[in-house]
Amino acid sequence: MLVNQFLFLGAILFCIGVYGVLARRNLVLVLMSIELILNAVNINLVAFGAMWHAADPANLSGQVFALFVIAVAAAEVGVGLALVLMIYRNRQSIDADDVDLLKG
Amino acid sequence: MLALLVAQNIAFYVIAAMIVFGALRVVTCKNLVHAALWLVLVLAGVAAQYILLAAEFVAITQVLVYLGAIVVLFLFGIMLTRAKTGTDLDLDHDNSKRIGAAVVGVLLFALMGYALWDQYRDDEIGNLVVQRTAEVSDSIFSTYLLPFEVISVLLLAALIGAIVLARRD
Numbered sequence: 001m002l003v004n005q006f007l008f009l010g011a012i013l014f015c016i017g018v019y020g021v022l023a024r025r026n027l028v029l030v031l032m033s034i035e036l037i038l039n040a041v042n043i044n045l046v047a048f049g050a051m052w053h054a055a056d057p058a059n060l061s062g063q064v065f066a067l068f069v070i071a072v073a074a075a076e077v078g079v080g081l082a083l084v085l086m087i088y089r090n091r092q093s094i095d096a097d098d099v100d101l102l103k104g
Numbered sequence: 105m106l107a108l109l110v111a112q113n114i115a116f117y118v119i120a121a122m123i124v125f126g127a128l129r130v131v132t133c134k135n136l137v138h139a140a141l142w143l144v145l146v147l148a149g150v151a152a153q154y155i156l157l158a159a160e161f162v163a164i165t166q167v168l169v170y171l172g173a174i175v176v177l178f179l180f181g182i183m184l185t186r187a188k189t190g191t192d193l194d195l196d197h198d199n200s201k202r203i204g205a206a207v208v209g210v211l212l213f214a215l216m217g218y219a220l221w222d223q224y225r226d227d228e229i230g231n232l233v234v235q236r237t238a239e240v241s242d243s244i245f246s247t248y249l250l251p252f253e254v255i256s257v258l259l260l261a262a263l264i265g266a267i268v269l270a271r272r273d
Binding site: 001002003004005006007008009011012013014015016017018019020022023024025026028029031032033035036039042043046047049050051053054055057060061062063064066067068070071072073074075076077078079081082083084085086088089094095097 | 120154181187202213220263
């Protein structure tokens with residue numbers, strides 16, 4: 001298999017995620033789009049990891065970094081949803097356009 | 105060997121089509137709960153791609169952490185913010201902003217696609233060897249011990265932070 005197959009899949013998923021972050025107004029959906037972006041990055045890491053592993057069997061950096069990204073993503077979703085809940089409690093809405101106190 | 109390669113390629117393209125379709129539904133769907141369920145399809149497809157890349161431990165972690173924990177967390181978030189369960193037309197920005205977002209996405213893809221094609225063209229992954237869980241753990245607990253400890257502190261901090269933020273006082 002070509003390494004580019006996986007890299008292009010990752011690029012497509014990344015761009016769909018970026019579209020979602022920009023186009024969605026509901027904060028929970030924005031967090032979901034961020035998950036798409038993180039998964040795209042993970043596909044790239046694992047693909048490069050497989051390529052390095054084929055060249056040098058002692059090198060597993062790609063997989064290890066993918067695991068680190070998964071752990072950070074879990075932490076990010078936990079804190080992110082807590083923030084969304086906080087915003088909902090204070091403003092009774094999770095619309096990104098309603099959070100505009102800093103706007104002059 | 106050739107038959108295996110053909111089978112791998114067919115599996116890759118079928119799963120990739122599934123992932124892209126699911127991801128498009130996640131960002132365009134008008135129903136919050138449906139978007140979360142389409143996300144399940146995308147995450148399961150990504151786990152299947154890890155299996156194709158012979159990365160078994162990451163695939164299992166993906167299923168446990170993403171499908172098992174994060175999607176459930178999203179569903180809790182949807183329920184706790186009392187979102188409308190039916191079709192909701194307020195999920196997206198208006199049309200002009202959506203077109204802008206689509207342009208940004210397409211331009212970004214063109215840039216990344218050009219860079220990837222320029223660099224990797226027809227490079228083969230090479231001989232895929234199963235990357236065993238024991239080797240991954242050896243790597244984590246020798247070369248990457250310090251980052252691993254930092255990640256565990258980060259997870260603890262995130263846990264405490266989430267509790268402090270979400271607590272009703």
